[in-house]
Amino acid sequence: MLKDIPKYIKYRIDRMLNKGLFYQLLLLVFAIIILLLIVSIFIIVFFNYPPKDAFWDSLMQFIDTGNISSVDGSIGIVLTFLMVTFIGVCGWGSLIAMINKALQDRINNLSKGNAFIMEKNHAIILGYGEEALTIVEEFIMAKVKTIIILSEHNVDIIRKRISFIKGSKQTNIIIREGSASRIENIKLLNIAKSSSISIINNDDTESLNILLALKKIVEEEELDKKINICVLVHEEDTIEIIKSIEEKNFVIHVIYKYEILYKLIAQSIIYTGLSNVYEDLFSNDGNVFYIETDHDFNDCKFEDAALKYLERGMILLGITKEDRSQLLIPNYDYLLKKENRLVILSRNNNDDNIKEYPDIKPSIVKYKNNILLICEENRYDEIIKEISEYMENHNTSMISYNSIKSQKNKYKFMREKLKEENTTKIVLISEDNVTDVKSINILLIIRQIIRKENLNIAILSLLNSIQKRNLIYSDDVRDFIVSGKLIGMLMAQASISSNILYIFYGLLSKNGKDIIMSPYSDYFNESKSFKDVYLYLLRKKVIIIGVKRYNDVIINPNNDCMLDNKDEIIIITNYVLEEENEELIF
Template identity: 20%
Template sequence: MAQRRTRFGDRARYWFDSTLARGASALVGWMALLCLAVVVPASAVLVWTEPDAPASLAGRLAQVWRLTGETLRLGGATGTPLRVTMSVLLALVALLYVSTLVGLITTALTERLTALRRGRSTVLEKGHAVVLGWSEQIFTVVSELVAANTNQRRAAVAVLAERDKSAMEEALSTKVGPVGRTRLICRSGPTTDPSVLTLAGPATAGVVLVLPQDEPDADAEVVKTLLALGAALAGEEPRPPVVAAVRDDRYRLAARLAAGPGGVVLESDTITARLIVQAARRPGLSLVHQELLDFAGDEFYLVDEPILADRPFGDALLSYPTASVVGIMRGETPLLNPPPQTPLAPGDLLIVISRDDDSAWAADCAELVEEAAMASGPPTPVRPERVLVLGWNRRAPLVVEQLRRCARPGSVVDVVANGGEATVRQVTEADADSGTGLTLTLHHGDVTRPETLRRLNVHLYDSVIVLGQDPAPGQPPDDPDNRTLVTLLLLRQLEEATGRELPVVTELIDDRNRALAPISPGADVIVSGKLIGLLMAQISQNRHLATVFEELFSADGAGVRLRPAPDYVLPGLETSFATVVAAARLRGECAIGYRCHEDASTSPGHGVRINPPKAERRRWTVDDEVVVVGKD
């Protein structure tokens, strides 16, 4: 068969490409030929069209050479061949020098810009917040720090993580939104390297926050980061306060030792388990916690009020028209909800919930109390509970433990999980210390399959807790939410089929999935990363609140509770909130707000009202609830 003839254009292109492949010398040659091919004809046109051009051909050619040399910076001298050659040589040397200088400057600028894009320059801010590590908590922490810095002129937050600087900036810009006057500074590098930690300027920082990363060995990484931080701050006095979080209680002591004196280490899994159980026992409690921990709402403050010295604590409960008193800070020890007769000693600080630190002003509110509207009967008795747990993860044993601590005899906890040896062993170990009358039973099944849930009479349970599986190695950290959303869809189908609403408490990893969850607007959703991020942000602004929150979220301490309103005031009567506070004082509790049943499904507060004015009046119904700080 005859061979097809190659076209001239293809052969010319192939020859040109092969020439360029020889390297820089071929490229320079082609550029020189191209320039000459354009400049020489153009110069000739200019010379031949000039009225004063030399008459002779040699003169005109010399003029063309002079224009060509001036254009290409080749000297352009005329005369003897030696003179022309030296002129060209000097022009080439000058061109080489200038080109090399420009190349060096360009390279240096490029390297500097690359280093800046990689986040390798040192932060020179003072009093800024340093966030070490990257996880889903980063967006909550940064958002809250931005909200706390609203009234500050020159505030900054420096984030150091082993991620691309541009990617971090883009993610923060997308999820945090406008930051106002606060400057967000991102630096890239490992947080376990002391020399890299100095890039974030921890020595001059106002606070350092260490986040657990989305990795299996996240707690060990936190301990190592704290050790690196101590090495980076060696010899620096005073050191900035440190706030860190670990997941497993086994690493908490090591993290505290690494954080040094004054460091605060939170245990995220235990706190999350307690909040899940509290919300399961009293739906709506997660909304109260979020309101208390969010900088956008009312917050905890420490107030010095000398005029109340030597008076009983009970008097302080009705001494602030626009703030709610919940305890005493005596030195470094918080006394949440102490007995009303506890005297206030000189130097004691009051722990109050207020809109701002300057809105807690003292004034007697006792005249607002209407004793005739106060309930006098016994509190609503606590009965045995039936709890259904759908799914199993590393926090599930902690959830079971919290359920057992306050369980009444006859209480039942049924666990439905995809039967694996680890799950069976964990449930067996969780039930090993049973002695409180709590019955724990494991049912094998996939909670994402309809037939599994149809076998359960879910409406017989007082609460349903939906837990996501722990992410497998290499799996996205928020992937368990996909299974949780499927389970919630099946539960919603059961609700629609029976016409009865289920008291569901859902654990999510990513707060963005809350908008996707098929649940009622006021349902309880525990986003562990967000809650711990809110806690860390609050403590970073006031380190003395660490012990307050530790007491508030401890298993045996005085925590936030939701109680039936008829236990405090007579339903159907209109009375002031001061009356509710006085009624709670008689029961040894501190009333800090309420939840209106009629507004439970209305955004954004879903009926939750924290720290209402003592003079606020409303008509209380049987289904309303009072938010108090007290013990079970």
């Protein structure tokens, strides 16, 4: 029994040390008092030290190391107080170490998400992927004051990558480490006062777990506020599952990554340079879509309202009435109503002037394109299925990465392949980091062939990695690389204004809604200003949003910019307007 006493004392001490700083300090103070009492009794018994001064003098020696110089007495007392002074130094060091460790633990706990967020109107990002940094960058451009990221990735690595984003130091960015699907972690983010929630994961199952956790919190806290959530999915089957858990106050905006990327690729195959248009429209740094609900154009003609917006450097695109409704272009003489929601394209801070080039006619391809699709062999059927609605009048041939890799002289093989097929467009598809490497190697070879052989071939590349995309990015509109960066831009736009997402979906759909490029000469024989072109096309229920001149694509140029036969105009057309009792049907 007596043998177990030391073990029990040690166990109790260990338990107190594990309880935190307060109990550690109590234990340290208790140990100091016991030590000073022992020293006091020792000097009283052996050196006849005055009892009333023994404890006080021992305490002074413990607290202040300089007091040793004022000690009077025998050598034994001096040595005893010297020992007390040394122990005091160790005691103060232990105290500082305890406080420092407690602060470090607190900081670590905060970084791992163990503190409640007291912000409001903050943007929340749950999970981490290639698109997360793009979303943060777009939020910063959109002047979002507070951004919160919760993921299982290392906080220091994320913080370092974010530090390279322009404007990150002026934005309050809180990074938490922890599972984004744990209800306890999400509750600390104060979702009731958040402005948006974006969910990004490479695994759709994890995204579903996060959505279920969010829904559970909404039900438990009985939140009246409508929670708008934007989630990125990688598999089409996931969309149906997500829609089954959506409710009135729990609205989920789904972005199917590869559907959008494939549509961008497909539309860009038809119109070289169109991909640059979407990159400008998706970015908060470019021209920005917004929906104006508080306007004073009641009983005003659509044409008159459009003219007033043009004078302010904005383009009136059309009307949308309800959430998730698509854009409609009414007749030019349609009388606007107060309840109409006006869709506006607002110019960025730059004054975009169209550069002057020699009198070169635009090279609009009127014949069938011969498209060479380079991808993994097992993905060919699925990719063709996604882009088939755009490929009706084009010839498509396919070659796999492994087929090219097996060739000893890849340059010669690709050169002969391009000439043999009379290729006019090349599409490279990569959906993972391993295939990215193969795609980049082949892209560099193709660029060299086009440059040396002086071939007029457009290249469209889909890469998984945003970082790799940035390494080989080209300013040439005929050589465009699509990556998760565009998806990140779209997610940021959808998080800031969810209604804009469905306008983009409409523009990316072929059925009745298209952004296309058309020769200026198809509409006009003489030079006209952008303003005059806009008003003329408006009467044909066509909206011009920009101009392509040679390799320059300008969205929403100045009103007095002159257009002529060397240009291609970027227009929104083919919208269907139903009429019933002279009212718009939405």
